[in-house]
Amino acid sequence: MSLFDKVKTKTEKKKSTKSDKHLVEIKEAEFATALKNLAETDKELKEIEAKNALAKGIVKERAMEEFAKIYSREKRNIGSFNISSEDHIVLFQPTKKYIKIDEDLSQELEEKYGEGIIERETKFSFNTALLEKYMSEISDAIMSIEGISDEEKEDLLIAETTINIEKEALDRVPLLAEKAKVDIEEVLEDLNYVAMLKQPKPIK
Numbered sequence: 001m002s003l004f005d006k007v008k009t010k011t012e013k014k015k016s017t018k019s020d021k022h023l024v025e026i027k028e029a030e031f032a033t034a035l036k037n038l039a040e041t042d043k044e045l046k047e048i049e050a051k052n053a054l055a056k057g058i059v060k061e062r063a064m065e066e067f068a069k070i071y072s073r074e075k076r077n078i079g080s081f082n083i084s085s086e087d088h089i090v091l092f093q094p095t096k097k098y099i100k101i102d103e104d105l106s107q108e109l110e111e112k113y114g115e116g117i118i119e120r121e122t123k124f125s126f127n128t129a130l131l132e133k134y135m136s137e138i139s140d141a142i143m144s145i146e147g148i149s150d151e152e153k154e155d156l157l158i159a160e161t162t163i164n165i166e167k168e169a170l171d172r173v174p175l176l177a178e179k180a181k182v183d184i185e186e187v188l189e190d191l192n193y194v195a196m197l198k199q200p201k202p203i204k
Contacts, residue, residue, distance in 0.1 A: 059083075072183065072185065090197050090199065090201075097193065101165065112190070113176045113190075117169060118164070119164045120162070121162045
């Protein structure tokens with residue numbers, strides 16, 4: 001048995017088969033009350049989560065607008081800051097993480113701000129179909145595979161490239177704005193950085 005056969009057999013033993021769902025009815029008052037409470041609170045939680053998401057979106061959008069104003073005035077990333085209404089306060093935290101982008105958008109950003117704005121990381125993995133096809137050869141000697149055409153050897157590996165905005169871009173906004181001849185607000189919008197709201201609470 002080859003190395004791959006052993007691994008496959010071991011994995012298959014761990015898998016459990018799905019069975020038909022049976023109905024088990026429990027006629028007990030305590031259980032009935034608990035299940036009813038579970039169903040009702042589950043519905044309430046979903047409604048609360050929807051309300052929370054709406055409020056969070058409004059607060060975060062305004063906080064990001066204020067962050068852009070401060071950045072434009074100070075010409076630097078001030079990091080986290082508190083933002084409040086008359087009776088409540090929350091911590092706004094901009095991060096050096098960015099919404100995932102595709103190749104087309106990455107090229108647009110590079111044309112606008114230069115190649116340094118984008119980071120690319122390529123990871124290689126085996127083509128599963130070819131790996132299974134030549135499992136015994138690879139198991140015996142992965143570095144000296146025989147019986148595989150040069151064309152298939154090139155297809156044996158799959159390259160997956162991850163495209164991200166350069167981590168420190170949020171600290172380089174004024175330089176990026178100057179290079180692209182745009183304002184700071186536009187750069188921040190293009191970066192599409194991830195921001196968080198923490199510790200919303202009443203003002204004592």
